[in-house]
Amino acid sequence: MSTATVVGGGPAGLVAAEVLARAGVTVTVHDRMPSPARKLLLAGHGGLNLTHSEDRDAFLARYGSSAERLAPMLEAFGPQDLRDWCAGLGEEAFVGSSGRVFPRSFRATPLVRAWLARLADLGVRTERRSRWTGWAGDGLRFTDVDGRESVVSGDVTVFALGGASWPRLGSDGGWVGPFTERGVAVTALRPANVGLRVGWTDTFADRFEGTPLKHVALSVRGRPGPGARGDAMVTRAGIEGGPVYAIGATIRDALDAEECVLEVDLRPALTVDQLTERLQRRRPKDSASNWLRRTLALDPVGIALLRESRAGALPAAPGAVAALVKAVPVTVSATMPIEKAISTAGGIAWSEVDDALMLHRLPGTFVAGEMLDWEAPTGGYLLQASFSTGVIAARGALTWLER
Numbered sequence: 001m002s003t004a005t006v007v008g009g010g011p012a013g014l015v016a017a018e019v020l021a022r023a024g025v026t027v028t029v030h031d032r033m034p035s036p037a038r039k040l041l042l043a044g045h046g047g048l049n050l051t052h053s054e055d056r057d058a059f060l061a062r063y064g065s066s067a068e069r070l071a072p073m074l075e076a077f078g079p080q081d082l083r084d085w086c087a088g089l090g091e092e093a094f095v096g097s098s099g100r101v102f103p104r105s106f107r108a109t110p111l112v113r114a115w116l117a118r119l120a121d122l123g124v125r126t127e128r129r130s131r132w133t134g135w136a137g138d139g140l141r142f143t144d145v146d147g148r149e150s151v152v153s154g155d156v157t158v159f160a161l162g163g164a165s166w167p168r169l170g171s172d173g174g175w176v177g178p179f180t181e182r183g184v185a186v187t188a189l190r191p192a193n194v195g196l197r198v199g200w201t202d203t204f205a206d207r208f209e210g211t212p213l214k215h216v217a218l219s220v221r222g223r224p225g226p227g228a229r230g231d232a233m234v235t236r237a238g239i240e241g242g243p244v245y246a247i248g249a250t251i252r253d254a255l256d257a258e259e260c261v262l263e264v265d266l267r268p269a270l271t272v273d274q275l276t277e278r279l280q281r282r283r284p285k286d287s288a289s290n291w292l293r294r295t296l297a298l299d300p301v302g303i304a305l306l307r308e309s310r311a312g313a314l315p316a317a318p319g320a321v322a323a324l325v326k327a328v329p330v331t332v333s334a335t336m337p338i339e340k341a342i343s344t345a346g347g348i349a350w351s352e353v354d355d356a357l358m359l360h361r362l363p364g365t366f367v368a369g370e371m372l373d374w375e376a377p378t379g380g381y382l383l384q385a386s387f388s389t390g391v392i393a394a395r396g397a398l399t400w401l402e403r
Contacts, residue, residue, distance in 0.1 A: 001026050002401045005140060005154040007132045009036025010171070011383060012369030012390035013160030014115065019394035020158075021122035025401070028152070029124060030142055031170065032131035037112045038169040039162070043383075048108040050086060050093060051079040051101045052380040062381045064249060066374035069350050070385055077391040082384060089114040100380050132161070134178040156364050156397040160390060163344030163370040164189045173344070175371065183361055185349040191341035192248050192375045193382075195240030196262070197334045204308045209236045211301045217268035218243045220250045221261040221329065228377075229268055234301065239330065246377040249345065251332065263327040266302045272322045279318035288314050296325065305330075343382055345375040356396025357389060364400055366393035 002025045006017045009031030017027045029036065040048075052059060060067045060074065083093040083101060091103040091111045103111055119126075129145040139151040162171025173189050180186050212231045219227030228246035232239050239262070244251075254260035267275060278295045292298045292306070306314060306321075309328050315321055338344060348367055352359055357372070359365045368389040376382050 002156070003154040004028075004156045004158065004397060005030065005152055006158045006160065007140065008160035008162060008170075008369070009033070009126065010160060010162055010369060010386065011037070011040055012162075012386040012393075013158065014119065015387050015390040016158045016160060016366075016368055016394040016397075017124050018115075018119060018122065019391055020156075020397060021119065021124050023398050025156075025398070027122075027124045028127060028154070029119075030127045030130040030132060030140075030152075032129060033170045034128055036116070036126060036128075037108075039166055039171065040383075041108045041112055042166070042169060043108065045108075047106045048103055048111065049100050049378070049380045049383070050103065051082050051384040053079065053095045053099045053101055059381075062376050062379070063374060063385065064376075066350070066372075070374060070388070072355070073388040073392045074384065076395075077388045079380075079384060082387055085387075086111065089118065098379075132175070135182070156366065156400055158366045158368060158390075158393050158397060159371060160367070160369045160393075161371055163347065164338050165191065165194075165341040165344050167339055171370070173338075179348065184352050184359060187346040187349055187373045189338065189344045189346040190252060191335050191338040192345040193245040193342035193378050194248065194338075194340060195235055195336040196238045196244060196251065196332045197336065198238035198330055198332060200234075200236075200238070201308060204304055205234075205236050208234045208301045208304060210234070212241070213239075213264065213266070213301060213305070214299070215268070216243065217265040218247060219263050219265070219327075220247060220254050221263050221327075223250050223254055225250055227265075232264075237336070238332070240336075242378060245342070248335075248377070249375065252335070252345070255332065255334065260332040262330040262332050264305065264330055265327060266298060266305070266325050267296060272319070272326055275322035275325055276319045279321055282318070292321075298325075342378060343375065344370060345373075347371050347373040349373050354396075356399060357393040358396050358400065364397075366397050368393040 004020045004025045004027045006013045006029045017029050021027045063070050086093045093101050130142045133141050133143050136151045139153040142150050161175045164173030176186050211234050214231050217227050217229045228243035230242040232241040282291045289303050292303050357366045369386045
């Protein structure tokens with residue numbers, strides 16, 4: 001009977017193990033944590049967002065420069081396949097008002113519990129607290145919690161070790177060194193879906209830390225692209241949230257060029273002319289705050305952001321205020337560190353793997369999940385691609401075994 005070693009116990013690794021085991025392969029999963037799927041469990045604390053229901057073209061666009069490579073994988077195991085898989089574990093999925101897809105229980109725990117039980121029934125063995133440290137000849141070298149080393153050999157290997165975000169949950173990027181030593185090209189791992197550092201004044205930070213900027217649109221000054229809409233959150237150190245994450249790659253490019261000015265559109269549904277017309281209705285006794293609140297329905301955090309961008313002094317002319325409302329400048333100094341990121345950009349270059357995700361330099365060795373050089377915003381896109389690449393890597397491994 002053929003044997004497979006899966007290195008990494010996250011979604012990509014576990015789904016690869018399932019596909020292989022269903023085909024009759026003897027599978028062992030090695031995970032360095034005391035229990036697998038820890039990042040998935042944490043992600044499910046606030047409602048496990050499995051995938052998204054939007055149409056194919058919009059869905060693929062979320063993967064940016066990697067969309068072309070990921071497209072056939074997302075076709076082979078797409079959103080409906082993931083929903084069906086979830087239902088098979090007793091967790092029917094539903095589409096929320098935003099188009100995001102969640103399990104009915106809205107939590108990861110029941111899903112993970114049922115999944116691990118299924119894997120056990122399929123004969124998948126899990127080696128916990130088993131950290132991969134590199135190759136030993138043709139075998140894989142692992143170290144246990146007591147520092148004892150062992151070498152494991154199998155017919156095929158699937159690596160799914162994640163990126164470098166949330167290292168306390170298992171994915172610390174420690175695999176980069178051994179892979180580069182074997183000549184595998186790895187794009188530097190960088191934080192994605194991460195908050196930004198902004199030098200707020202103490203007055204603004206003290207009052208509005210934890211306050212959402214609701215229904216705004218964000219873009220990066222001088223950078224092409226449609227921007228992103230949604231609710232952003234003011235933090236003590238800066239700003240974070242869905243629309244920030246959606247333009248993360250553009251933000252990093254601007255930071256690399258040494259200047260990143262985020263432009264916040266506080267009223268994306270209205271044009272400058274429409275805002276100007278409303279602002280012209282100012283009453284003589286209106287203060288600036290009352291004027292903005294009454295004519296544009298701006299809330300306190302929006303008004304304060306306008307003042308923050310102008311050192312407290314707002315322009316008097318309606319047209320100038322309207323232009324500012326449509327593009328409030330917020331200077332970004334950096335992203336938060338990678339250990340505070342939800343996911344990572346970078347990873348093993350696409351040129352290093354074939355369409356089945358097998359490494360050209362290491363025949364019989366496949367890679368899945370965030371180890372590959374792709375990124376996506378939150379909203380279900382991260383999990384979907386992790387599952388899809390895990391399935392493709394496992395199917396590629398089965399084809400390799402048949403040969």
